[in-house]
Amino acid sequence: MVAGTGQANGLTPGQAADQATGQASAEAAGANGTDARVPDAASQAVAAAVADSPGEAREALSTGEARVDNVTVRHASGKRLRINFDLTNPDPKKQLTGQAVLSVLAADGRILPLKVDPDTIRFQISRFKKMVTTAPLPEGMAPADVQTLVVELETEGRIIYREQYPVPAPEK
Secondary structure (H helix, E strand, O other): OOOOOOOOOOOOHHHHHHHHHHHHHHHHEOOOOOEOOOOOHHHHHHHHHHOOOOOOOOOOEEOOOOEEEEEEEEEEOOOEEEEEEEEEOOOOOOOEEEEEEEEEEEOOOOEEEOOOOHHHHEEEEOOEEEEEEEEEOOOOOOHHHEEEEEEEEEEOOEEEEEEEEEOOOOOO
C-alpha cells in the first residue's frame, strides 16, 4: 500500500471505485446478462406514470414544503366525513399555493376519491391555515367500510405531501 494515498494496487481512487462498481454490476447481472437492479423500460414508464398521481395509496411522502398536523376525521350525519387539519408553511418567505386531494381506503382495498367543495381544499398561505371540509362517502360505500383517509397536498402539479390517517368506526 502506498503511504498516505490509500492506493492498494497502483490504481487511483477513481479507478478503484470504477472497478468496484463494475464488479458490483457484474454480480447484480442475472443469468440472462441483464442488470437485475435496473428495471426494464416498460417498468420505468409505468413507475413514472403513477409516481405522483393523486388518489393512490402509496408510501408516506413529505418534501418539507408543507406540514400537516392535528388531523381529525370523523363520521358526520348523512353518510359524510368531517375532516380537519392544520396546514403550515415552514418557509414564510415563500407563499404556498395548491390544493388538498382527499381519498379513502375501503376495507376491500379500493382507493376512492372524496368529492369536496373546491373552495374548502384550496390554499394560498404564508404561514398557517386551518383546513375544514366535509365530504359525502363515495357512491355505494357504507360508513363501516371506510378504513383510512389519504391526505395529499398538490402544488404546481406535483405531490408535496402524502399520509394516511385511520378513520374511527362510525358511532352506533
